[in-house]
Amino acid sequence: MIQHLLTIDNLRVNFKTYGGEVQAVRGVSFYVDKGETVAIVGESGCGKSVTAQAIMGLIPNPPGKIVGGKVVFEGAQISHLPKKELLGIRGTQIGMVFQDPMTALNPTMKVGTQIVEGFVRSHQVSREEARKRAIEMLSLVGIPDPEKRIDQYPHQFSGGMRQRVVIAIALACQPKLVIADEPTTALDVTIQAQILDLLKRLQEEQELSVVIITHDLGVVAEIAHRMVVMYAGMVVETGTVEDVFANPRHPYTWGLMRSLPRLDEGEKQRLIPIEGSPPDLFNPPVGCPFAARCDFAMEICEQQMPVTSEFGRGHQAACWLHDPRAPRIEELVAAGRQGI
Template identity: 60%
Template sequence: MKSTPNAGRTLLDVKNLSVSFDVYGGEVQAVRDVSLRIKEGEAVAIVGESGSGKSVTAQTIMRLIQTPPGRIKQGQVLLDGQDLLTLSEKDMQKVRGNKIGMIFQDPMTSLNPTMTVGKQIMEGLLQHQKLSGEEAKKRVIELLRTVGIPNPETRLKQYPHQFSGGMRQRVVIAIALACNPSLLIADEPTTALDVTIQAQILSLMKDLQQKMKTSIILITHDLGIVADICDRVIVMYAGQVVETGTKREIFNNPQHPYTKGLLKSLPRLDQAKDEPLIPIFGTPPDLIKPPEGCGFCSRCDEAMRICETVVPEFTEISGTQAVRCWLQHPYAKRAGSAGGKEASV
């Protein structure tokens, strides 16, 4: 799976990552053998429905998985060649907020209601950049102005409850960007906001990425919001990466039945008024006992016998697009002549 041809060096390289949670019912295999690469200065979206493993992947990169019940079973998370999974918690604290910043889904729960926003932004600056109090205050004012908060000299003395939802999310972005991280992870940053504020936040992230050359991982379940901000799209389902490609490839030439289903369920401007949206019928598999083969098999109208028992290999469609689906395997056409559901590779 290759990345955009004009992208820079590899900043983040996740290799064969598997993460499980031990619960009363058994072992939930939340992330299963996930590999992905993020290039320097690149914006990548990780999409998929709830429970697909998007947030767990991001939290594992940040080493925020609570252990127990969480367990990193295997894999590497290489940031600039350094495996974050081998670092001590003390060393990892030097990475969080410094080399990697994270924007969480709900700004109200990620901000401390008992501290002014200025102090919360200042924390990372004092810890990682060793600035004096006056220097840190100047940087806070600069950051608040950068993320579009008016009267920053006054606002830095206020508390989170004195800000609107959109303004609180801007504060969270300011905290994430305080130390100029090389990687910014945004975990559904617009879910709790109305449509107008969503557009403003996404536009802000795009502008900051272009100005600061920060790599961005945007995690979302909505393909519609990634079209303007991201270079590449990674599609996850049932804890696995099922397709990856450039934005143009995913939107114009999707290869996996799940990706096609996501796109068909989105409203379009050119859609006729009486044309219904097509949902993806069925439910995701139980990851306490995941399927032996393709996780999407039970919901796929084109499934073959092999899909039920063998995990699909990745097939390269182009230099930048790859899909985990037996339908795209080189032998699939030959198998198709054997008769639809009964076909095997």
């Protein structure tokens, strides 16, 4: 059996707050293979960033805690590792690109120093070698004039350039996996296009595996091979990007796709929003978390968590509509997909 590079198995993360315990991630499972880009999509509060933090061992404890499941990287379990051992993986084996390049960089350190900080620690290299490496990394991410730029400070860079520096930091130790948490959300569209192209190029050149977290389905279609749709701390649908876009199986995915205006829409059509708002994760519903907003909700949806159905090529959805006992499933699907 082929081993996945990264496997998340039934991960559960809770946060203790004054208001009670929030179940931010409630049994998330997915995998990432070598050389592929997996996108995690979902709305704010669905647990996508917490999942990423759990992979990196960045959940602040307290208040957060991994209460169940595991993260396996290259066959070894990395959740619950002591901090010292985690340091051998974090930054060197797994790199991280953060959302906001304004706050991800240290304003008092030259960018060159920040880029090679991890590299110097893990490789014990000399000053000259480190400097060479920093210049190499800056030119890799397409920053002109790298010899001059490495001695500058983050405030001397524009937003897009800073995000390139953050990517250079993530790649400095030649990690096998890069986790990018909303890497383009803070950027303008023309800059976003540059950064997406860069990530795509690096991923292909360096055979990287990338987990990209985003709420933008356009970004997913542009860059990812497979996608994981999350809702209220759970995975509701997963599959290749082609399968999920062409043939979405979960009502939440239908809703997401329908609610987007298309740039190429001809006649003006009314948008079809998903009514209501996501459930409260202090006290999540017993059944399907989407049932309250779902057009096709049945009695069982509110009582029992749906089982996951498989549609081939790893395309899965957690929805009662795909249970063999569910009524008129084809008609419901056809009706629900109208207007996509």
